[in-house]
Amino acid sequence: MAATTHIRVRYKDTDTMSVVYYGNYLTYFEVGRVEYLRQAGLPMAQVNQRIHMPVVEALVRYVKPARLDDLLAVISRVSECRRASFTFSYEIRDEASELIATGHTRHACWDPPTQRMIAIPDWLKKIMPDADLDPAPTRP
Amino acid sequence: MAATTHIRVRYKDTDTMSVVYYGNYLTYFEVGRVEYLRQAGLPMAQVNQRIHMPVVEALVRYVKPARLDDLLAVISRVSECRRASFTFSYEIRDEASELIATGHTRHACWDPPTQRMIAIPDWLKKIMPDADLDPAPTRP
Amino acid sequence: MAATTHIRVRYKDTDTMSVVYYGNYLTYFEVGRVEYLRQAGLPMAQVNQRIHMPVVEALVRYVKPARLDDLLAVISRVSECRRASFTFSYEIRDEASELIATGHTRHACWDPPTQRMIAIPDWLKKIMPDADLDPAPTRP
Amino acid sequence: MAATTHIRVRYKDTDTMSVVYYGNYLTYFEVGRVEYLRQAGLPMAQVNQRIHMPVVEALVRYVKPARLDDLLAVISRVSECRRASFTFSYEIRDEASELIATGHTRHACWDPPTQRMIAIPDWLKKIMPDADLDPAPTRP
Numbered sequence: 001m002a003a004t005t006h007i008r009v010r011y012k013d014t015d016t017m018s019v020v021y022y023g024n025y026l027t028y029f030e031v032g033r034v035e036y037l038r039q040a041g042l043p044m045a046q047v048n049q050r051i052h053m054p055v056v057e058a059l060v061r062y063v064k065p066a067r068l069d070d071l072l073a074v075i076s077r078v079s080e081c082r083r084a085s086f087t088f089s090y091e092i093r094d095e096a097s098e099l100i101a102t103g104h105t106r107h108a109c110w111d112p113p114t115q116r117m118i119a120i121p122d123w124l125k126k127i128m129p130d131a132d133l134d135p136a137p138t139r140p
Numbered sequence: 141m142a143a144t145t146h147i148r149v150r151y152k153d154t155d156t157m158s159v160v161y162y163g164n165y166l167t168y169f170e171v172g173r174v175e176y177l178r179q180a181g182l183p184m185a186q187v188n189q190r191i192h193m194p195v196v197e198a199l200v201r202y203v204k205p206a207r208l209d210d211l212l213a214v215i216s217r218v219s220e221c222r223r224a225s226f227t228f229s230y231e232i233r234d235e236a237s238e239l240i241a242t243g244h245t246r247h248a249c250w251d252p253p254t255q256r257m258i259a260i261p262d263w264l265k266k267i268m269p270d271a272d273l274d275p276a277p278t279r280p
Numbered sequence: 281m282a283a284t285t286h287i288r289v290r291y292k293d294t295d296t297m298s299v300v301y302y303g304n305y306l307t308y309f310e311v312g313r314v315e316y317l318r319q320a321g322l323p324m325a326q327v328n329q330r331i332h333m334p335v336v337e338a339l340v341r342y343v344k345p346a347r348l349d350d351l352l353a354v355i356s357r358v359s360e361c362r363r364a365s366f367t368f369s370y371e372i373r374d375e376a377s378e379l380i381a382t383g384h385t386r387h388a389c390w391d392p393p394t395q396r397m398i399a400i401p402d403w404l405k406k407i408m409p410d411a412d413l414d415p416a417p418t419r420p
Numbered sequence: 421m422a423a424t425t426h427i428r429v430r431y432k433d434t435d436t437m438s439v440v441y442y443g444n445y446l447t448y449f450e451v452g453r454v455e456y457l458r459q460a461g462l463p464m465a466q467v468n469q470r471i472h473m474p475v476v477e478a479l480v481r482y483v484k485p486a487r488l489d490d491l492l493a494v495i496s497r498v499s500e501c502r503r504a505s506f507t508f509s510y511e512i513r514d515e516a517s518e519l520i521a522t523g524h525t526r527h528a529c530w531d532p533p534t535q536r537m538i539a540i541p542d543w544l545k546k547i548m549p550d551a552d553l554d555p556a557p558t559r560p
Contacts, residue, residue, distance in 0.1 A: 010314075012163060012307045014156035016208045021152055022475045022525075023450070026443030027292045034290075034349070044349045055442045059479045068156045069314070069324045105442075150454075152447045162335045162385075163306030167432045170303070174430075174489070184489045195302045199339045209454070209464045245302075292443060294436035296488045301432055348436045 001129060002077040003036035009070045019065035025101050026058055029090045032074035033105065036088070040127035051121065052110040056085065060103040064094075071095050078128040084108060084119050086128060141269060142217040143176035149210045159205035165241050166198055169230045172214035173245065176228070180267035191261065192250040196225065200243040204234075211235050218268040224248060224259050226268060281409060282357040283316035289350045299345035305381050306338055309370045312354035313385065316368070320407035331401065332390040336365065340383040344374075351375050358408040364388060364399050366408060421549060422497040423456035429490045439485035445521050446478055449510045452494035453525065456508070460547035471541065472530040476505065480523040484514075491515050498548040504528060504539050506548060 007028055015021040034044050047053070066072055072092050079089035085108050092100040111118045147168055155161040174184050187193070206212055212232050219229035225248050232240040251258045260268075287308055295301040314324050327333070346352055352372050359369035365388050372380040391398045400408075427448055435441040454464050467473070486492055492512050499509035505528050512520040531538045540548075 008311075010307060011155045011157075011310050012161055015151045016154035016156075016158045017151075017472065017474075018156045018158075022478060023152060023443050023446030026446065027290060030291050030443070031288075048348075052437065054437075054485070055482055057479070057481050058442060059477070061477050062475055065474070068328075148451075150447060151450050157332065157334075162338060163303050163310070166303030166306065167430060170431055171428075188488075192297065194297075194345070195342055197339070197341050198302060199337070201337050202335055205334070208468075291435045291437075292441055295431045296434035296436075296438045297431075298436045298438075303432060 001040070002075050003032065003039045005032050005035040005074045005076070007031055007072045007074060009066055009068055009072065011068060014068050019067060020070075022060070022062065025060045025062070025092065025103065026105075028072065028074050028092060029058070029060075029076070029088070029103060029105055032076035032090055033088050035074075036076040036078075037127070042124075042127065051118075051124065052112060053107040054110055055105050056108050057106040058103070059105075060101055062101050063099045064101075066092070066094065066100050072100060073097075079104065080106075081120065081125065081128045084117065086120060086124075141180070142215050143172065143179045145172050145175040145214045145216070147171055147212045147214060149206055149208055149212065151208060154208050157205075159207055160210075162200070162202065165200045165202070165232065165243065166245075168212065168214050168232060169198070169200075169216070169228070169243060169245055172216035172230055173228050175214075176216040176218075177267070182264075182267065191258075191264065192252060193247040194250055195245050196248050197246040198243070199245075200241055202241050203239045204241075206232070206234065206240050212240060213237075219244065220246075221260065221265065221268045224257065226260060281320070282355050283312065283319045285312050285315040285354045285356070287311055287352045287354060289346055289348055289352065291348060294348050297345075299347055300350075302340070302342065305340045305342070305372065305383065306385075308352065308354050308372060309338070309340075309356070309368070309383060309385055312356035312370055313368050315354075316356045316358075317407070322404075322407065331398075331404065332392060333387040334390055335385050336388050337386040338383070339385075340381055342381050343379045344381075346372070346374065346380050352380060353377075359384065360386075361400065361405065361408045364397065366400060366404075421460070422495050423452065423459045425452050425455040425494045425496070427451055427492045427494060429486055429488055429492065431488060434488050437485075439487055440490075442480070442482065445480045445482070445512065445523065446525075448492065448494050448512060449478070449480075449496070449508070449523060449525055452496035452510055453508050455494075456496040456498075457547070462544075462547065471538075471544065472532060473527040474530055475525050476528050477526040478523065479525075480521055482521050483519045484521075486512070486514065486520050492520060493517075499524065500526075501540065501545065501548045504537065506540060 013020050013024045075091045080087035087106045089104045109118050109120050153160050153164045215231040220227035227244050227246045229244045249258050249260050293300050293304045355371045360367035367386045369384045371382050389398050389400050433440050433444045495511040500507035507526045509524045529538050529540050
C-alpha cells in the first residue's frame with residue numbers, strides 16, 4: 001500500500017533562490033506520513049494518545065527543484081519494519097510526474113506511560129503489510 | 141526599558157520574492173519578546189511553568205523589505221499594561237538603522253492550574269515599569 | 281465573492297504549547313489569498329509576472345487555539361479597494377464552524393519593470409467587485 | 421577547520437511534542453554552514469553572486485530531543501571534497517555538550533551565467549583544506 005497526498009507549494013515554503021527550501025521537504029514527508037496513517041484508519045490525534053513515533057533518521061535526495069504554486073504528489077509507504085523501528089519511504093513528483101525528491105524517515109516507538117522505547121506494537125504492525133516492504137529500499 | 145536583540149536573516153526566512161516572508165516578522169517579534177523577558181530576569185522556561193501568555197492580537201506594519209544575511213535589530217518593549225492584558229511593541233531596524241517593520245502583540249494571562257484567564261500577576265507587572273509605557277502606542 | 285480553502289494543521293505548524301504557532305496564521309492567510317486569486321482566474325505564477333502585491337500591514341486576532349490535525353476553513357475576501365492599495369479580510373473556522381481567528385492583510389501594487397508603486401491596475405480591480413467590500417471592515 | 425555557531429531554540433522551532441520539529445535541524449545546519457563560510461571570508465551574499473551550491477542530499481540522525489530556549493552549538497565542517505561536489509558534516513550539542521543530532525549535506529556547484537553544473541572552483545576549494553576532511557565521514 002502506498003498513500004498519495006497532494007501539496008501546493010506556498011510562498012512560505014520557498015526561499016530567495018526561488019525554489020522550495022531544502023528543509024521543507026521533511027514537512028512534505030510529514031504530511032505524506034500522516035495521510036498514510038489516516039488512510040490506514042489511524043488519525044494522528046489517536047496515534048499520539050497510544051504511542052509516539054520519534055524520527056531517528058531522515059534522508060532527502062534532491063532531484064529537481066520545486067517552485068511556487070507547483071502541485072506536488074507525495075507518495076508514502078512503509079519500506080521496512082524491524083522489531084523496534086520502521087521506515088517510511090517517500091517520492092515527491094510534480095504534475096508532469098517528474099521526480100522532485102526521494103527520501104526516508106526511520107522511526108522508533110516510544111511508550112508515553114512508561115516513558116521508554118518499546119517494540120512496535122501489533123496494532124501498528126498490522127498496517128505495515130509485507131507487500132509494502134521494498135526489496136531495494138532507498139535507505140543507503 | 142527596551143531590549144534589543146540581533147537576528148541574522150536565514151535562507152529559511154526568505155521567500156521567492158527574495159525578501160523575508162511576511163509571516164516571519166512574528167517570529168522575530170517572538171525572539172525579541174523572549175529576550176526582553178530574559179533580560180528582565182524571566183527565562184521563558186521559568187515563565188511557562190507559572191503562567192501562559194497567549195497572543196490575542198498581532199499587528200505588523202512593513203516599511204522596507206529585509207533580505208538574506210541582513211543583520212536585524214529587534215527593539216522590544218512593553219507599551220501598555222492593563223488589568224488583564226499587556227502589549228509588547230516592536231521596531232525592527234537594519235544595520236544602517238533604517239526601519240524595516242513595526243508592530244505589536246497583545247497578550248492575555250492564562251493560569252495553567254485553573255485553566256482560566258487571570259489578571260496580570262504582580263511578579264509580571266513588576267517588570268513592566270511605567271517608563272515603558274508609550275503615550276502614543278503603535279496600536280491603532 | 282468569498283473563497284473558502286481548507287487547511288489541515290501540520291506538526292510543523294504547532295508549537296510546544298500544543299497549539300498552532302501564532303505566526304503561522306499569516307501563512308494560512310497567504311494560502312487563502314492565493315486560492316481566492318486562483319478562483320478569480322489569476323494563478324499566482326501569472327500574477328507575479330505582471331505585478332507584485334507586497335503586504336504593507338497584517339493583523340491577526342486570535343479567538344480560539346487550533347491544534348494538530350484540525351481541518352480549518354480559511355474564508356478570504358477583498359474588503360476594501362482604494363486607488364493604490366487593497367485589503368483582504370480573513371476568517372478561520374474549525375470543523376464545528378467555530379471561529380479560530382480573524383484578520384486582514386493590506387497590499388500595495390508594485391510594478392516590476394519600472395520598480396515603482398503604482399495604482400491598482402484595472403485587470404486586478406475587476407476581480408474585486410463592490411459586492412465584496414465590507415461596510416464594517418475588520419481593519420481597526 | 422570547524423566553525424561553531426550558537427542557536428537559541430525558538431517557539432517557532434518546536435512542535436506539539438514539546439521538542440524541536442525534526443525538519444528544523446536542516447535550518448540549523450544551514451545556519452552553521454553559512455557561518456562556516458562567513459568565517460572563511462565568504463559572506464553568503466557574495467557567494468550567491470558567483471555560484472550557487474544546491475543541496476543534493478541531506479541526512480539527519482536524531483540522538484536526543486532539544487527543547488524551547490535550549491542554547492545549541494552547531495559545529496560545521498567540510499568532510500569531503502570531490503571534483504563536482506562537497507559535503508558539510510554537522511554536530512549539534514546542547515549546553516551540557518551532549519549530542520543532540522548529527523548529519524551532513526552534500527552540495528553541487530551551479531554556475532548562474534551558464535545555468536549549468538560545474539566543477540568546484542578553486543576559490544571555493546581553497547577554504548576546504550585537507551585537514552578538514554574526515555577519514556570516517558558520517559555519510560553512510
